[in-house]
Amino acid sequence: MSSFAVLLVLAAAVCHATWNILAHGVSRIGLPFLWWAAVFSTVLWAGVIPLTGGLGTSDVGAFLLGIGVSGLVHVAYMLVLQRGYAVGRLSTVYTTARGTGPTISVIVAVLLLGERPSIVALLGVVAILVGVVTVGLADRDPGATRMPGDRRRIDAGILFGLLTGVAIAVYTIWDAHAVREWELSPVAFMVGCTLVEIPMYTAALGGRRHELATVIRQHWPRLLAFGVLSPLSYILVLVAITMAPVALVAPMREISVILVSLFGVVVLREGRAGWRIAASLVVVAGVVLLAS
Secondary structure, eight states, rough: HHHHHHHHHHHHHHHHHHHHHHHTTTTTOHHHHHHHHHHHHHHHTTTGGGGGGSOOOOHHHHHHHHHHHHHHHHHHHHHOOOOHHHSSSHHHHHHHHHHHHHHHHHHHHHHHSOOOOOOHHHHHHHHHHHHHHHHEEEEEETEEEEEETSSSSEEEHHHHHHHHHHHHHHHHHHHHHHHHHHHHHHHHHHHHHHHHHHHHHHHGGGGGGGGHHHHHHHHHHHHHHHHHHHHHHHHHHHHHHSOOOHHHHHHHHHHHHHHHHHHHHSSSSSSSSHHHHHHHHHHHHHHHHHOO
16 A cells, blocks of 8 residues: 555544544534535535546446435435434444444455455454444443343444444445446545435425524534535545555544544543543554554
C-alpha cells in the first residue's frame, strides 16, 4: 500500500471521527438533521464534479445503478447509526459498528468470494471481536434494555452498532465495485448518493417536515461542517480504493475508533476509561493484523 494511499485513509479517518462526533451531538433530532445533511452535502460538493473528471464514465446506466443501490444502503446506515447514538453510548456504538464492518467483509469474502485469508488476518478478526465485546462489557449497567422473556440484559448500543456494521460491509463492497469496475468518479459517485438520499429522507420524514426550519436555524454550523466532512471522508476512501486493495483500505480507516473513543472518555466523561481505551486499542490491533 503506497504512502499516498495511507495518508488518504488516515485523513479520511480523522474526517470520519469528527463528523460522527458532530452527529452524536444532534442524534436525537434524527431524520430532519439527516435530510438537511444530505442537502448540504449535495450542494457543497456538486460544484466539484466538473473539476474531478465529471462522472468518470460514459455509461450513465451504470452510474445510476451504482448511486441508487449505494444511496439506499447509506440511508439505512445513517438511520441505524443515528438510532444507535440516541439509545447508546458514543464509543460503544461507534466502536462496535466500525469493528464489525471489516470483520463481516472478511467473512463474506471467505464464504461467497472464495478468498482464503491468512492466519494473521483471522487473528485480526478475533482481536476485533474481543475489542467489541470488551466495550460492551464496559457499558453494561442496570438500566440496560431487557428483551421480553430474557433475563440477560442486552445493550441497545451494541445491537445498533452491529446493524450499522452490516450496512458498512454492504456499502463498502458495493461502492468498491462501482468505482473500480465501472470507473466512476469518487466525487460524482458520492454526490449522486447524497442526491438519491434526499427523496428517501423526504418520504421518511412524514409529519416531521415542520421541524426542518427549526433544525437549520439552530444547527446550520454543524450541518455545514457535516456537509463538508462526511462526503470528504468517504471520497478519500474511494480514491484510496482505486489505488489499493479493499482488504487494506477498509480495515485501516478504522483508526477513527481510537479518536472517537478518546472523545467519549475525555469530553463526554464516559465511565471506565481504561476499559474503553484498551478495547479500542485491541480493535486497532486487529485492524493492523487484517491489513498485514
